[in-house]
Amino acid sequence: MIFSFDLLINAIVSGILIGGFYAAIASGVSLSFGILDIVNIAHPAFIILGSYVAYTLNSHFGLDPIIASIIALPAFYALGAGIYQIYYVAFEKRGQESLRGLAFFFGLLFITEVALVLYFGVDYRDVNAAYIGPTLHFGAVDVPLRIMVPCAISLLLITVVQLVLSRTFVGRAIMAVAQDQLALRLMAVDPVRIKRIAFAISIATASLAGAFLIIIQPVEPSVGRDYIGRIFAICVLGGMGSLPGTVIAAMLIGVIESLTSTFYGPSWAPAVSFGVLLLTLAVRPAGLLGR
């Protein structure tokens, strides 16, 4: 009984820590899908791209993966702005975003993945850093640093994004663009520009999330796929466009997955997010903290 209690506590703690990381990968989609209504299913592919950038900078220059990803932030921001520009001109302007916009992002997902396979191959890659390896012990609870560090920085990242959204002019404009574009235009703000900035921020988070991912686990080009269901389950469960909701939902899913893999075996864990997604859609489509 003592043994299984330890197991339970450990499973919950590691679930919360992993949940912090999930929050980072889902926050980008929470911005694009939740606020801007852009169903960016290619987001996991950009996260994997972030992982490979961190890997390349780490293995060639010995940079810390998180510092590497911060260096790469402007590049990801520019990538996001570019993609939004194409998306806007080709789909949003023509009013065809639902079918063809989705296909567009699906194509991007596929191109990114195959391009990474062609360039790096399908071998698993990992990074070196001082905090990968050691584990802290608090009584019976083990806290691996390789999960704790990404979790902490991820929460920091989300706090910063939330502050930007709620305190700055651009941030408030981003929240407004989701509600009333015409009113925004009447305030002499260009909604397209605001959306471009918001989408660019959402892709920029993928750079950091990618570094977290490759710190936590070795990465190969197609692992992003496992995260698609999880990311959207978190966004829907948390309530569309709510970052605090995203964090809560991410930790909830992290804990449920961790319990599932501890007590039923890790091969069942991927089914958790889907079950949660379907349940949420059926019972409370607005999510936990939905507007």
Added chain:
Amino acid sequence: MRTIPFLLVSLAVAALVFAGALALGNDYVFFAGYVVLQYIVLSTAWNILGGYCGYVNFGTGAFFALGAYSTVAIYQLIAANEFPHVVPIPVLMLIGGVVSGVVGLGMGYLTLRLRGAFFSIATLALAVVLETLVVNWDFVGGSRGAYILRPETVPLIGSYIRYLALTMLLLAVASLVIARLIERSRLGYGFATIRDDELAAEASGVPTLRLKLIATTISGALMGMAGAPFPYYIGYLQPDSTFALDYAVNSIAMPLIGGTSTWMGPLIGAVLLGSLQQLIIVTISSAVNLLLVGVLLVGFVIVAPNGIVGLVHKYLQHKGDDFVGRRHIGLEAPATVSAEGSAPESPS
């Protein structure tokens, strides 16, 4: 053209294709042709929901794999007997179709009441979950995969691959006939109203949820039917490759490249892209082939939103030549409705 003559013409074309392949006298033609035919079925099936209703399904691989794994399950059930091949392929297709259709109906029921994007995301996640189930289900091979022994020959037809190609050819004809039938029936007009403006359709009394469920079921069932013979084709079925995103991206790319609003689009897309892929796999590599599909998909979606059919239509219209008018191409739904003089048939 009415449905019966269309069916006869399609069968005649199919017979010609099959005879032509036989005349080449090389079984490789059937190996490659099977894949192209399979993609005709998959992209036509995808288009019934995606092109006609405007709901994007990313789970083609999942529905396809459902069909394939139904076959494996049946094979394992009767493998203990001395005759492992008592179940003919068409029966397996029907079973696979029923399984996939039911799953499609359930998926649709849970997600189609919400905005379209939720359905798309759920289908994407469905593939992951079904793969999890299959990996954990030892009866159908689990993560190790399952071997299927197939007979060398089939009476009257010859080698087994010819038999498989023939059944897939007939399924392709059937799916095209079904798609065309839907397009010209009340059902198809209902689908078009959902695609063009779901809210307005709902307000005008179109039973949108029921229509969407019908579309999901038909589409899923056809995908499952396409998957059912696959274990016999490949010989060794493994979850990773069966649930691969390749099916999803191909079955989306082909209709979008061909043109989504008519049955011809998926056919053109599948034949062109499918043959091109077979060529590239043989001559260059399969990774490059997938890259090409992605690039073509993105390129066509941006540059030619109505696909090849749309380009041809625009060109003909531009020339002022009304030989192939809207009625035959059926590009814009409202135009189709007004041009189609005959009374709409009731959905059956």
